[in-house]
Amino acid sequence: MKEFDLIKRYFTEQAVKRKDVILGIGDDCALLQPAERQHIAVTTDTLVAGVHFPESTEPRAIGHKAVAVNLSDLSAMGAEPTWLSLALTLPEIDEQWVAEFCCGVFELCEYYNVQLIGGDTTQGPLSITITAQGLTPVDKYITRSGANAGDWLYVTGDLGDAALALQHLQGKVNVAEQYKEQIFDKLDYPKPRVLVGQVLRDYATSAIDISDGLISDLGHICQASNVGANIVLDDLPISDIMNETLGKTAAIDVALKGGDDYELLFTVSEDNKVGMETALINTGVAITCIGQLNGSEKITTTMDNKPVSINSQGFEHFSKVDT
Amino acid sequence: MKEFDLIKRYFTEQAVKRKDVILGIGDDCALLQPAERQHIAVTTDTLVAGVHFPESTEPRAIGHKAVAVNLSDLSAMGAEPTWLSLALTLPEIDEQWVAEFCCGVFELCEYYNVQLIGGDTTQGPLSITITAQGLTPVDKYITRSGANAGDWLYVTGDLGDAALALQHLQGKVNVAEQYKEQIFDKLDYPKPRVLVGQVLRDYATSAIDISDGLISDLGHICQASNVGANIVLDDLPISDIMNETLGKTAAIDVALKGGDDYELLFTVSEDNKVGMETALINTGVAITCIGQLNGSEKITTTMDNKPVSINSQGFEHFSKVDT
Numbered sequence: 105m106k107e108f109d110l111i112k113r114y115f116t117e118q119a120v121k122r123k124d125v126i127l128g129i130g131d132d133c134a135l136l137q138p139a140e141r142q143h144i145a146v147t148t149d150t151l152v153a154g155v156h157f158p159e160s161t162e163p164r165a166i167g168h169k170a171v172a173v174n175l176s177d178l179s180a181m182g183a184e185p186t187w188l189s190l191a192l193t194l195p196e197i198d199e200q201w202v203a204e205f206c207c208g209v210f211e212l213c214e215y216y217n218v219q220l221i222g223g224d225t226t227q228g229p230l231s232i233t234i235t236a237q238g239l240t241p242v243d244k245y246i247t248r249s250g251a252n253a254g255d256w257l258y259v260t261g262d263l264g265d266a267a268l269a270l271q272h273l274q275g276k277v278n279v280a281e282q283y284k285e286q287i288f289d290k291l292d293y294p295k296p297r298v299l300v301g302q303v304l305r306d307y308a309t310s311a312i313d314i315s316d317g318l319i320s321d322l323g324h325i326c327q328a329s330n331v332g333a334n335i336v337l338d339d340l341p342i343s344d345i346m347n348e349t350l351g352k353t354a355a356i357d358v359a360l361k362g363g364d365d366y367e368l369l370f371t372v373s374e375d376n377k378v379g380m381e382t383a384l385i386n387t388g389v390a391i392t393c394i395g396q397l398n399g400s401e402k403i404t405t406t407m408d409n410k411p412v413s414i415n416s417q418g419f420e421h422f423s424k425v426d427t
Numbered sequence: 428m429k430e431f432d433l434i435k436r437y438f439t440e441q442a443v444k445r446k447d448v449i450l451g452i453g454d455d456c457a458l459l460q461p462a463e464r465q466h467i468a469v470t471t472d473t474l475v476a477g478v479h480f481p482e483s484t485e486p487r488a489i490g491h492k493a494v495a496v497n498l499s500d501l502s503a504m505g506a507e508p509t510w511l512s513l514a515l516t517l518p519e520i521d522e523q524w525v526a527e528f529c530c531g532v533f534e535l536c537e538y539y540n541v542q543l544i545g546g547d548t549t550q551g552p553l554s555i556t557i558t559a560q561g562l563t564p565v566d567k568y569i570t571r572s573g574a575n576a577g578d579w580l581y582v583t584g585d586l587g588d589a590a591l592a593l594q595h596l597q598g599k600v601n602v603a604e605q606y607k608e609q610i611f612d613k614l615d616y617p618k619p620r621v622l623v624g625q626v627l628r629d630y631a632t633s634a635i636d637i638s639d640g641l642i643s644d645l646g647h648i649c650q651a652s653n654v655g656a657n658i659v660l661d662d663l664p665i666s667d668i669m670n671e672t673l674g675k676t677a678a679i680d681v682a683l684k685g686g687d688d689y690e691l692l693f694t695v696s697e698d699n700k701v702g703m704e705t706a707l708i709n710t711g712v713a714i715t716c717i718g719q720l721n722g723s724e725k726i727t728t729t730m731d732n733k734p735v736s737i738n739s740q741g742f743e744h745f746s747k748v749d750t
Binding site: 126127130131132133134135136137138140143144145146147148149150151152153154155156177178180181183187189190191193221222223224226227228229231233235237238240242245247248249311312313328 | 449450453454455456457458459460461463466467468469470471472473474475476477478479500501503504506510512513514516544545546547549550551552554556558560561563565568570571572634635636651
């Protein structure tokens with residue numbers, strides 16, 4: 105099958121459903137006409153086989169995850185996702201693989217009314233780069249830099265399950281058979297917190313999505329906002345599976361440092377705390393207050409109201425060459 | 428060096444110069460606010476080492492080319508380039524390489540007032556994916572599908588020099604020493620026809636950029652516009668270097684089928700022919716009328732006013748698995 109046929113068959117069959125897409129896939133460019141008085145949010149993420157997902161990952165999960173991690177970035181900005189550009193590099197054409205991959209991509213696109221507007225298919229080692237775009241009303245967006253000392257620190261969902269699944273795959277821990285489906289769902293099919301992000305633009309002083317680990321990504325907020333933070337380890341949302349499999353201490357460590365959570369970490373002022381909590385009830389997503397910002401330049405942790413020291417390394421690519 | 432430091436150092440040092448960029452690199456997303464009454468044109472292109480450029484290509488040329496091929500797509504739409512998202516996958520961190528690559532990227536960005544608004548750096552086999560965006564006034568854009576029988580067929584610049592350079596690298600031909608610099612400049616530093624594209628939105632009925640070869644890309648216009656075309660081979664713009672190195676017949680073949688030209692192929696009605704030619708004089712880019720569209724469903728060629736048959740295969744990725 106020729107490249108153009110491949111692209112045509114799997115990527116152009118999706119009908120253009122969004123009215124702000126003047127021209128979809130099939131010309132030199134797509135053409136968009138966003139509603140007026142909107143900011144456009146743009147993010148790009150690449151997933152490389154063997155680096156960002158295990159080679160054994162099923163193609164539908166790869167498609168899902170490639171979209172989800174980008175929608176997660178839009179959510180952290182408070183943006184409503186709208187358009188997607190997909191660059192797929194494949195070692196060889198495998199129709200079954202492409203069909204399943206597309207299934208993962210389109211399921212998420214349809215659910216969030218996101219339109220695939222273009223892309224490129226090339227031959228090479230498996231990797232996926234997506235540029236996702238979204239909209240926020242003018243001046244209604246959340247950055248990493250708006251947090252203040254005294255703000256409360258929140259996180260959505262549970263922490264560490266995806267990292268636990270990865271550790272199981274790597275043979276470092278053994279997850280009981282009855283828990284595998286649940287934790288692999290977290291690793292392979294992360295849920296971007298799209299609705300939460302849009303609610304938060306009325307309440308949060310800052311937000312980021314946790315892709316590199318809680319400590320690492322909290323560090324980005326602290327640095328950008330020029331604040332410190334204390335995390336109350338007793339309050340971290342950790343699943344029973346994590347506690348049972350790893351024990352409490354190791355579970356906390358994974359919750360703090362494990363990557364791939366794609367939960368939102370955000371801050372809210374004392375005045376907006378109750379309003380935010382009420383507004384988020386309708387999203388159906390659990391949130392947990394895990395600490396508070398302060399005027400120091402450090403991230404500290406406490407347990408039973410006593411200071412506990414942590415190694416603040418989160419996940420970094422290229423870490424092997426950094427020794 | 429950590430990933431974040433690498434990105435910060437090379438990609439965030441570029442100041443935000445465009446007023447429509449509310450927030451540049453450094454948060455979960457960039458934020459844009461385009462002027463009203465504009466369409467946004469979006470295109471994505473991936474370059475993989477060993478597939479889209481020889482492994483030996485100098486990093487500055489790779490950076491240049493990755494930007495140029497995307498600006499070329501915007502030009503074919505008549506759009507003014509504005510913003511760029513860059514995903515760079517590198518086998519290892521090589522500061523010198525990254526610095527030179529960025530030099531190639533930023534030279535072109537600065538020349539065309541394009542802002543790098545985000546990206547991702549990952550570890551893996553060398554490849555670059557760029558999503559480029561641009562603006563056109565509402566309903567002022569050029570597609571592949573607007574051409575009509577009777578329209579004249581034009582091309583910018585010369586054809587085939589880049590393919591000749593590639594053939595030299597592959598040991599298939601030998602280009603004389605004194606010509607090498609000139610033809611490798613065509614292969615490594617293609618010039619996107621940005622100004623021509625913007626002028627053409629007032630005149631052209633269709634346009635495409637020639638990345639896969641003249642015949643192949645003309646085929647896209649013919650298919651999308653439901654027309655046929657005849658190319659007058661005597662009129663193809665072929666450089667003296669091509670004719671001298673390959674002889675006239677082989678030079679025509681390369682001009683028809685060679686990829687990587689990144690010239691614009693466009694069509695214009697009889698009524699707009701003179702106006703278009705006059706308007707393009709100020710761009711300083713040579714254009715050549717190479718044929719005419721007709722009501723057939725074929726692409727034909729003539730020489731000395733006689734039909735000549737051609738094999739209509741242009742460049743395709745994955746062609747190896749298609750035998």
